[in-house]
Amino acid sequence: MIDALQNTEKVLAAAQRAMANLIPPADMLPSVWAQSNVRIPVGNLIPGPINFDNAPYQRGMLDVIKEPGVYRVDYMTGAQLGKTTVQQCITGYFIAHEPRSQIFVQPTQGDIQTFLETKLRPMLEANPAISSKMAKQRGREGVNNGRMISYIGGWLMFSWAGSPKTLRGRSAPVTQADEVDGMDATPEGDPLGLLSQRAATFGDQRLETRSSTPTIKGHSRIETGFQEGDQRRYYIACPHCGHVQFLKWSNVDWNGRASTGVDDAAEDVGKEHEPETARYRCDAPDCGTLWDDGERIAAVRNAERQGHGWKASKPFKGHASFHAPEMLSTFRRMREIVQSYLAKLVAGDLQSFVNVSLGETYEENGEHADPDGLMKRRQFWNAEAPMGVLYVTAGIDMQQDRLEVEIVGWGHGEQSWSLAYRVLEGDPLAGDVWEDLDDLLDQTFIHESGTALRINAACLDTGGTSKQGASYTQRAYEYLEGKTGRRLFGIKGVGGWGRPIVEKSLKKGTGKRTRRIDLFLVGTDEAKLMVMRRLAVEQPGPGYCNFPDDEDHGKAYFDGLTAEKLLTRYVKGFAVREWHKPDKARNEPLDCRAYATAALKIMKPSFKRLAERLGVADAPNVSEPDEVGHQDAPPRVQQPPREPRRQQENPQVEQSKPTRETTVLKRPKRSATSRRGGWATNW
CATH class of the missing domain: 3.30.420 (Nucleotidyltransferase; domain 5)
Structure with missing residues (x-):
């Protein structure tokens, strides 16, 4: 049959290409696939092939999507720790290696356009293994614009939290949301709830990822997601005693620090500080050794080789959650983090440091009753x-x-x-x-x-x-x-x-x-x-x-x-x-x-x-509160009313009780046909 066709070689080549699509993808971890196929575009700090040795904590954040039974992942991190890079790698993985339809959501329409043009599209186009599977812009084989990108085996749709119509327009097994704490509720409800419904019909095949820097305690979606998940933190070993611990702000020391944490940060105001002396103190009670930046970075890079890394504090029930502070970054020096803390403290903007650097929610001692x-x-x-x-x-x-x-x-x-x-x-x-x-x-x-x-x-x-x-x-x-x-x-x-x-x-x-x-x-x-x-x-x-x-x-x-x-x-x-x-x-x-x-x-x-x-006794010396309920205002001095002069009274004669003249109140006559009854009319 094939011999009877012209261009036999081209027919065979086409058949081989078609059969290649029938071969299932190799069983490969997403981090392994990313290191072989993903390139960081020019304009980033370290362009070129992605290398998780520079950020080893990202490896576990990416591989979690292949853990058996996982259906939701929450990333509560500080800024510039690569949470968006992890989500980009997940997007590329489900385009090129294991094709699935996806929905990606940002807080606003401007955010999704900026993300698409400055981060996602440059990353996709810089990687031939991914871009070769996508439809060409203004091409006939599919869609590739600011709303959707189609590829072999699925499509990627972009939406924003303020557009519930877009969120309910399509369903997909993979949904990703970035900066969820910046999303406002819509007239149709929580945008994350609407997004979750888009993947609910896919059962065990669904995957939801959410990432954000946290905001205010008790009002942070990402903190709620972290607490509902298995609460994973990145553990490292002390280079001196081997004690395994995760990094905490309370263990950062420098000359001039008087506080023990965020709650008493006011103790550091007005003090002489030397940020260049910043070190990390071992959490072990019998050690307490101060690490320099080299020891801290080496401990982060060697954590997984030593059998440490991400560890959960709650049992895994399909919902994984991660917390990563800025101290995990191998690109940040401890003195820079301390300088940022002192600058925010002086400016009265401690909340941004807690949210952005520590990756934690901020709780202020505001007006609140017990x-x-x-x-x-x-x-x-x-x-x-x-x-x-x-x-x-x-x-x-x-x-x-x-x-x-x-x-x-x-x-x-x-x-x-x-x-x-x-x-x-x-x-x-x-x-x-x-x-x-x-x-x-x-x-x-x-x-x-x-x-x-x-x-x-x-x-x-x-x-x-x-x-x-x-x-x-x-x-x-x-x-x-x-x-x-x-x-x-x-x-x-x-x-x-x-x-x-x-x-x-x-x-x-x-x-x-x-x-x-x-x-x-x-x-x-x-x-x-x-x-x-x-x-x-x-x-x-x-x-x-x-x-x-x-x-x-x-x-x-x-x-x-x-x-x-x-x-x-x-x-x-x-x-x-x-x-x-x-x-x-x-x-x-x-x-x-x-x-x-x-x-x-x-x-x-x-x-x-x-x-x-x-007939109730008047309360003496009581001042009325002011309009906002302040009780610290000085009381108004009230002069007693003047009384008319009276004749000198004989103390031996019992005095009669003085009578008080009452003012007669003249009310308008009620007509015979007026409505009676009811609390508002019968007074």
């Missing part, structure tokens, strides 16, 4: 509202399936008592939950003096999302309509520092032919700061927070009240204060307390007059 300490503060009260309560407000937070309400009593100096905390189950788009809210707001609380106290004012958060075309915000507006008396206020939280707790009201309409409602803007950042600082007050008095010992105020309540923490992060060298809460933590109690505080600020009641009406 939930356990607040729980111990709970008391049994003699009445629903203790004697100090003079005014009552409520804060209402709206969620998609419930309303959460805190009712707070206020006294002199804005000392507070949490009278009740309720969760009203029900969809706010329906009417039942709003009827429950009316019933709750119509309740009274028995004061210790015997008087029944009503809720004087309340704030309802109108912010919400849309669900099936119906707006939660619009539903809140409809509920607020017709609530006369101006004591049930709609509010909208706005961020930003320096704002007042409550700004002037806006007019929001609920329909073409209906009257508008009053909507107040609440500075949530300042309101939360006020709440946190008042929670930190330890002695009863101005700003102090009291809590009852009941089932409403359990662990869940205090965890939510203290869920957020004020931290400072640095953006391009500028300090930015932000409130952060751990993932999946509930912060509704904190929001409700802020809204109840806003209601108090709107009404501005006179506690002195309220105390007179209730």
